[in-house]
Amino acid sequence: MLTWVNHVALAVPDLEKAAARYRESLGARVSIPQRLPEHGVTVAFVTIANTKIELLEPLGENSPIASFLAKHPDGGMHHVCYEVTDINAARDHLLTSGARILCDGIPKIGAHGRPVLFLHPKDFFGTLIELEEVKGASRA
């Protein structure tokens, strides 16, 4: 069901500083920060050969990562995003197995323009999991 680790998301209080640190201390390629007001975040990607690290800074008053940063003011690891080929089938299987989906269980369009769902971290041992639908078998 999980075909690929799309990204690992890290919440940071200052994206410019975090991007500079990843570039300067780790020699990493970091994308230009992109403001996504409809998702309440500014995002930059650290590109590694096999996956991406997503650096997230809150944007606006209702940012979905504001409460996380209130609890972890230095920042921290926020979620893991896995790709699935059929997000509704994945959701149905998860519910049958007893796992909970956050919000209303209806996939929303995520920051990458594809349908996403978030799973309840209590059902996955404290880890927040995002599922993102990526059609096609090229990565499976």
Added chain:
Amino acid sequence: MLTWVNHVALAVPDLEKAAARYRESLGARVSIPQRLPEHGVTVAFVTIANTKIELLEPLGENSPIASFLAKHPDGGMHHVCYEVTDINAARDHLLTSGARILCDGIPKIGAHGRPVLFLHPKDFFGTLIELEEVKGASRA
């Protein structure tokens, strides 16, 4: 410098339960748990096509993840491990850039039998980073 995301480590209070949840709810392939008393953990790997998720349960009295689980009893995201081709060169570059290495800065042999270092999470916005030396350019 970072050639590959080797794994993302998740601390869990009960590895058998976590492995069952990843298998049953997410359809994931999870390895047989392996006890590593010299590293203070029992480990199982969730294998995704492009990287691994490492599920860690404390083992013994001096487990390096015991304090994390004392703070996060449900479990949580523990660290990201990146591969580098030359860990001493990476360490020297990190120190020059002002980042701190945990312990004495001398690479130790990690759970995969290769030299590893951990970087100070305060210098990386609350994320604990492991570097693991994997020689050769096959993944670069």
